[in-house]
Amino acid sequence: MTHPIMFDDADPVLRRVRELALSFPDAAEKISHGIPAFYTTKVFAYYGGSIKVDGAYQRHDQSLLVLLDPDERRALLSEERCYLPAYLGPYGWLGVDLGPASDWAEVEELLDASYRLTAGRRRVAALDARGRG
Template sequence: MTEVDRLRAVCLALPEVTEKVSHGEPTWFVRRTFVSLADHHHDDRLAFWCAAPPGVQEELVAAEPERFFRPPYVGGRGWLGVYLDVEVDWTEIVEIVADAYRCVAPKKLVALVP
């Protein structure tokens, strides 16, 4: 299973998530975008961008810039960039994606996510 397939499975396991192509890349929605694959800049890096709770982007980028980054366009709104072409901790990715979902999903759906 590729990293993209694994990311897709993590996103689609959450309540009422849909996948559509946006800006040429797979993107996952729960009413609004919460995770987007970030391969369209063709910089030879595979990553995704996601919504993040306040302060998380700064904390993770400062602590591990080889794994996390401030994405263009949405980084100013606190979104987090996560590289998938490094050693990936999938337990952590599941938590990051769940946090992104909680940032965007309606409260009734957030209540369904442990």
């Protein structure tokens, strides 16, 4: 069964996330479970997530899902804008609600951290060679 598309391609927040995510070496985009997924060999970010509340899913359409080291994830979970996404939360992923007024430098840092955990040594070396990080 194909998942329905659960995002608006004209969403300006998605456009900004897409621009940042695709700037990483060898990064590409695909649709996974109805939402944009940014990946190299492995996915390093998703746009859009959900949480399960009383047996129903509550959507967080304008959010970024990233994989972080446990200490960083724990620190961010104390913030109201952050959540453990359904399905991926138990595997180290964190959801961060975004909006037009988001701190885009922070979003880029979160993408960078997640990319470094998933992209492999060669791609991380290419990232560092560009003077990023």
